Amino acid sequence: MLSVVFDGQMRVEPDYPRPRRGEGESLIRVTLAGICNTDLEIAAGYMGFRGVPGHEFVGVVQESDDPSLHGQRVVGEINCGCGRCPDCFAGLERHCPQRSVLGILGRDGVFAEYTVLPDRNLHLVPSELEDVAAVFVEPVAAAFEILEQVHLLPTSRVIVLGDGKLGLLIAQVLAMAGCELVLLGHHLPKLEIARGLGIDARLSEQAPSARADVVVECTGSARGLAQAISLVRPRGTLVLKTTVTDKLELDLAPLVIDEITVVGSRCGPFAPALRALARGEIQVGPFVTEQHDLADAARAFDLARQPEALKVLLRP
Amino acid sequence: MLSVVFDGQMRVEPDYPRPRRGEGESLIRVTLAGICNTDLEIAAGYMGFRGVPGHEFVGVVQESDDPSLHGQRVVGEINCGCGRCPDCFAGLERHCPQRSVLGILGRDGVFAEYTVLPDRNLHLVPSELEDVAAVFVEPVAAAFEILEQVHLLPTSRVIVLGDGKLGLLIAQVLAMAGCELVLLGHHLPKLEIARGLGIDARLSEQAPSARADVVVECTGSARGLAQAISLVRPRGTLVLKTTVTDKLELDLAPLVIDEITVVGSRCGPFAPALRALARGEIQVGPFVTEQHDLADAARAFDLARQPEALKVLLRP
Secondary structure, three states: EEEEEEEOOOOEOOOOOOOOOOOOEEEEEEEEEEHHHHHHHHHHOHHHHOOOOOOOOEEEEEEEOOHHOOEEEEEEEOOEEOOOOOOOOOOOHOOOOOEEEOEOOOOOOOOOOEEEEEHHEEEOOOOHHHHHHHHHHHHHHOOOHHHHHOOOOOEEEEEOOOOHHHHHHHHHHHHHHEEEEEEEEOOOHHHHHHHHOOEEEEEEOOOOOEEEEEEEEEEOOOOHHHHHHHHEEEEEEEEEEEOOOEEEOOOOOHHHHHOOEEEEEEOOHHHHHHHHHHHHOOOOOHHHEEEHHHHHHHHHHHHOOOOOOOOOEOOO | OOOOEOOOEEEEEOOOOOOOOOOEEEEEEEEEEEEEHHHHHHOOOOOHHOOOOOOOEEEEEEEEEEEEOOOOOOEOOOEEEEOOOOOHOOOOHHHOOOEEEEOOEEEOOOOEEEEEHHHEEEEEEOOOOOOOHOOOOOHHHHHHHHHHHOOOOOOEEEEEEOOOOOHHHHHHHHHHHOEEEEEEEEHHHHHHHHHOOOOEEEEEOOOOOEEEEEEOOOOOHHHHHHHHHHHHHEEEEEEEEEOOOOOOOEOHHHHHHOOOOEEEEEOOHHHHHHHHHHOOOOOOHHHHEEEEEEEHHHHHHHHHHOOOOOOOEEEO
């Protein structure tokens, strides 16, 4: 099958073997996939991944032991736990030490004609949700993870730092909590998109003078992280939403002196993301920069790397 | 009055002016004071502090507007808020942006014959609590701050990293929550003291193989912090209990991937510390390395700097 493969170099492979499903797994024909920053980092060597990258997708079940899944349009949670360890029994499959992660760790991903996931990872996509929106379920779920971890009050003052695609999704999801929210960024066109969605979006230099109850760091840069710390009030919460591949030189004393809580946040629950997208509470239309055929993956990756780019989609 | 003064150099000054109390403040004759690691850092330039250092003390009220305080034996909370800002109104005087901090920030401390604190900062010492125990109330309160911030379950698995005086106090306080607790350190005599208090104390190389629900970092070293991160389970909590003056080069990706919560923790509530010390739930006797006259402060500081030292006390 046609596939993107990373083996130190990213290339398009016309005859990559179609993945074989195991017991309890489904073979899925990928209909649309999204390029995430993690994919760009993988292309730069992150996680030492080898194989088919990609983890944001929507597709149709082609083969499954579960007849009710045949022909269904699905999205899929990307962490595959062993199902036998204490973490898995505690419902923390996403943290199973033996896990594989779709297109990120020990499991081929979705930049291909076909992919495989355990049946229990799959979620049916409601008919009213088009592929071009359903492909955003994974990053919207990652945004919902913040609400799983931190109790945002309707009166909380919240700052989202970073106007990339994840920041724009997070701002919309957190705004659902009714909080007073400001998005800070450096890219005027992206801030304009956020304003079009009713978000108070500003240049980073125009941060509110009062420090916030909750700050979400989505820049992935050392500079952004330092600014994020300075924006949290004493006893407030800083959410780290992006992995930074560089080691950072950090002064952690302010965390102790101001008794700040730092919450690392990764993958999230799909069900609320599907509900919010289906009800139109989260808008993703303005984020799609371009769609490319899978054969054009090299060009799509180049485009996704541009500072002005938002979501670039791949059609297998 | 006799006083320790830091003005770039630490020296003993025989005729330092006696502090003058303002409205709502008490003048306190210091009867015993403790040297904390923060004092050693101040002697190395931390916080740019100038004046009389020292913040752990017990004393007797000499002058006060409040007649009920006259002649009372007291300990005192060290943060003095402005009493007029939103933080102070919210009960967060310890985080008032205008605050002074006894012997640390903009306020002379307790390594002197007399000190001054607002009446509202003072707590009466129960008669059954001797000075040599009461002088530990401030660091024991800092240990209780962890229980204010983190809900330790009776079934939690907890690791305290660092066998210094703060680590030994924290281990005792957290053990009160009924949790399964291991103290890790590098100093055999200190680990022996901990074992004498019924604590499972081990060399750092003998850390439990299962990662802990909660890890408390009390080493203040970059190496300790890196080990602390590696000891927390996914979705677990890391408490930062010491300010580190160095900037640290840190890989924060594990915090995001394992969704770890980091909680900065500083000063704590005095009332539970007084209760626990008065009821004998916290033992401090084994921690007193030596008592010195205030005039001997230089020797006392030298002693406190030794790796084997625990608490060194000063008698004004």
